[in-house]
Amino acid sequence: MSIQLHRLCVTGPGREPAELLFAGRSYLVFGPTDTGKSYVLESLRYGLGSSGKPRENQFSAGYTRLALQLKSAAGEELTFFRDLVDGSEAVCDGYHQTPPQGAVPGGKPRKIAVVLAQLCGASEKRILVKAGKREGLAAGDLRHFSLFDEIETLDLKPLVGTDTNLLTRRRASGAVILTGHDDEGLTLVASxxxxxxxxxxxxxxxxxxxxxxxxxxxxxxxxxxxxxxxxxxxxxxxxxxxxRSNENALNELKRDRLHLQREVRRIANERIALTEARTRFELLREKYSSDLQRLEAVETAASVMDVFAPQPCPLCDTPLVVQSRHVHAENDSFALMAEAARAESQKISHLQHGLASAIRELDDDIESLTVDLREVRKREEDNLAEQDALFAKSPGADGVGLSALATQRTEWALVLRDxxxxxxxxxxxxxxxxxTKRKTQTVDRNVAEDAVSVCNRIKALLSEWGVPGVEAVHFDEKNVDIQINQRNRISFGKGKRGIFLTAYVVALMEHALQSGNPHLGFVAVDSPVVTYKDPKHGGKGEELLDTTVADRFYEWLAARQESGQVIVLENEEPSTALLEQIPHTEFIGESGGAGRRGFFPS
Known part of the structure; x- marks a missing residue:
């Protein structure tokens, strides 16, 4: 599973579109420095989901949208859109220069990284990204092994890179591309x-x-x-x-006890009521006694009033009989008062006798209820004694009842639970x-067979390109790179580093596509053949390539029939005869003459 690049198009309001038509073919973009070749590769990377925007140059001002048209292995045509200002993205079916109306049905945009991983067979692959942690093979992993700017092509860093946070991920993703086998079955240590x-x-x-x-x-x-x-x-x-066997007898005793308890409550309540009534009668008897004492005092005072003669007022000398307040102060009125007091005293005395009789009756009733209460309580005690006697014959005769036994069992059950x-x-x-103990993550990937196949293809390519002195090619699993004649690739000079990397990534792509392993389906390499003719590169002590290597490289590119696209960005121009056989675009720069100035129309 892979993709084919169809067209790269960068647009902006009032700007002529800047585009390259790949049409699924291997392609060459060449021209002098500062014509936008680097922008092309950065645009490809950005269009395929990278977060890094293409670096602006003096010609890119005003361009705001990037469209990358591509075709899946199943023939599905898609366009990836990226905004060059805010970084937003969209995926649309079909080829488009600008997003069509209604391109995002339901308001749920598809993510480029997700779609790309699905198209290239990476979405189901799980790789080790750090000790004890697995993640899915991502679009960024595929881009790392397919897109190489000029610095990366000629760099002194191995393909795995030097970022310690990415070393494990790069090794794992490189192994998946090489073998097709992921790390799902790998035993993880604790992260x-x-x-x-x-x-x-x-x-x-x-x-x-x-x-x-x-x-x-x-x-x-x-x-x-x-x-x-x-x-x-x-x-x-x-x-x-x-x-259960003594249930009837126990139930009868319990029913009797309940009846006795009700009887105790009834008798006690009646006795309390009678006691309260007697208390009220005692208060009434005390009131009668107080009233009799008061009436006796009135009778005594009235009986002696006729002995005293009326006296006038000591202040005004007014006779008592003349004063309205004392018109009743006649001797006969005091006699009547004494008679009335005697009559009232007789009535209260009669009531006292009746009250005393009532209190005696209450005392008798209270005593009777007290006796009844004592008898009922005795019967209740006898009932409990009968129950105890019955329980004395039971297994719980030691005083531990069913409830206590159940409580003990619950306590032991809690202990057992603990x-x-x-x-x-x-x-x-x-x-x-x-x-908690830190352990080293062991990784055992069987890449030998696939590595041999890729190395054989690398050697064949280098031979076809006329690179001299290549006797043996080996795979460096640790650096996900290659060794030439037992030397690490990056130990060679610029020219050989670039051509060796190109052969490696082309061979890796072809092997992945032939084996059905995850891969983008193309490689884009900036400056793969640095020769003596290129004044931009070269320098004292550098191992550069002979000019014939570039010619034979372009001959190979023109005749190439293997699977996958190879997109080359170079300063050096191939011969006219070869140029006619290679799909290409030439940037002539600012030197003048007829032709395209650079990636951006001037």
Whole structure:
């Protein structure tokens, strides 16, 4: 699974489109420096989902949108759009220069990286990205092995790079492209995050174990607890059997006791009511006594009033009989008052006799109720004694009833639960303690057979291009790179570093496509053949290429029939005869003459 590049188009308001038509073919873009060749490669990378925007130059001002048209291995035509200002993206079916109306049905845009991974067979692959962590093979991994700007082509860094955060990922993704096998079956060690999490879990387990051990009885084991619970179960079973066999007698006694308890409450309530009534009668008797004392005083005072003669007012000398307030102060009125007091005293005395009789009756009733209450309580005690006598014959005769036995069993069950929890926590603690230990991630990928195939193809390509002195090519799994004659590729001069890298990535692409492994389906290389003719490169002590290598490289590019696209960006112009055989675009620069000035129309 792969893609074919069809067209690269950069547009802007009021700007003439800048485009290259690849049409699924291998392609050559050449011309002098500062004509936009680097912008082309950066645009391809950006159009395929990279976050890095193409670097602006003096001709790119005003261009705001990039469209990359491509075709899938299944023949599906797609266009990837990227905004050069805000970085937004869209994926549309068909070939378009600008996004069509309604290009995003339902308002759910597809992500370029996701679509690209699906088109290139990477979405189902899982690779090791760091110790203890796997992720999906991403579009960025595929771009790394397909797109090479001038610096990367001639760099002194191996293909795996020098970023320690990406070394593991690069090795894993390179192995998937080479062999087609991912790291799904790889046994992972604990990642740093998992180790930290495991350490926290161990601390939490220790705290819980301390709590459990503090509340567990000393020197107790699960076997002891199970034995105690078995004994309790036996006693509970025996007691339940006894209760079922004596159920009728017990129920009769309990019903009688309930009746007696109701009778106790009734008698007690009646006695309380009579006692309260007697208390009120006592208060009434005290009031009668007070009233009699008052009436006796009135009678005595009235009986002696006629002995005293009326006296005038000591202030005004007014006779008593003349004063309106004392018109009743006649001797006969005092006699009447004394008579009335005697009559009232007789009435109250009569009431006192009746009240005393009522109090006596209440005392009799209270005494009778007290006797009844005593008898009922005695009967209740006898009932309880009968129940105790019945229970004395039961397995619970030691005073431990069914409820107490059930409570004891529950307590032992909780102890057993805590013991089981302790066993589980101890095992888990051991497991997580192992996770806290830092271990080296072991990776064993079988790449030998595929590596030999790729190396043979590299050697064949270098021979076809006329690169001298290549006797052996080996795969360097650690650096995901190659060795030529037992030397690392990056140990050679610029010219050989570039041509060796080109042969490597072309051979890797062809092998991946033939084997059905994940790959973009094309490679784009800037400055693959640096020769003595190129004044931009070269310098004292550099191992550059003979001019014939470039000619033979272009001959190979013109005649190439293998799968995959090879897009070359170079300063050097091939011969006119070869140029007619290679799909190409020439940038003539600012030197004048007829032709295209650069990637951007001037």
């Amino acid at each position: 740093a995050a998992k180790r930290a999490s495991a350490g926290g879990y161990v601390e939490a387990v220790d705290e819980e174990l301390a709590i459990l051990n503090a509340r567990l009885p000393k020197d107790v084991s699960s076997s002891n607890v199970l034995e105690a619970m078995a004994k309790l179960d036996t006693r509970i079973q025996e007691l339940q059997t006894f209760l 013991l089981d929890r302790v066993d589980v926590l101890v095992k888990r603690r051991e497991e997580y303690s192992q996770l």
